[in-house]
Amino acid sequence: DTGVSQNPRHKITKRGQNVTFRCDPISEHNRLYWYRQTLGQGPEFLTYFQNEAQLEKSRLLSDRFSAERPKGSFSTLEIQRTEQGDSAMYLCASSSDLSGNTIYFGEGSWLTVV
């Protein structure tokens, strides 16, 4: 499977705990995006990387959220001190300079904060 890969697919955590999601983009895609989607809503942009540089961050990305892409390949999204409002599907997407106008999503990571 050469698509965008996300792990874990499902995570249940207690409020206040930290969680980390990993995203492996399509091979050779230099652009990587994180989105969040809650029930009945469209995906909301969180952050964007071009290679290892984090070029854009949404106001939605509070200081409890941090994303990295250290070597310009895989990326991690960490949520510290989780709150019930963080429960959502976290989507990773990637694109290349050639397909820059088209992003391809992974299967998503479901987070439930109890």
Next chain:
Amino acid sequence: QKEVEQNSGPLSVPEGAIASLNCTYSDRGSQSFFWYRQYSGKSPELIMFIYSNGDKEDGRFTAQLNKASQYVSLLIRDSQPSDSATYLCAVRGLGSNQFYFGTGTSLTVIP
């Protein structure tokens, strides 16, 4: 504030009919327009994109763009029960790396 508006539906059509999904956007500078399909519990998958005014056809799907009216639509011909899903409209602005999504329109194709 960039906004993408869609009628949330639900939209129901009989099998074999044409389903028409609509989307409006607020940013006149938007350059690229996308339609994604999302099955319940799954992630969005790209159906098609359009950049220029007019129609773009791909199989049973036709995207229509009218930049003057800031309006994008998706027509699904010969609708099948497997087309039942939520359809998301997405817009990318000029020089922007952000894709803005609508809330989606739920489509049900009745056998």
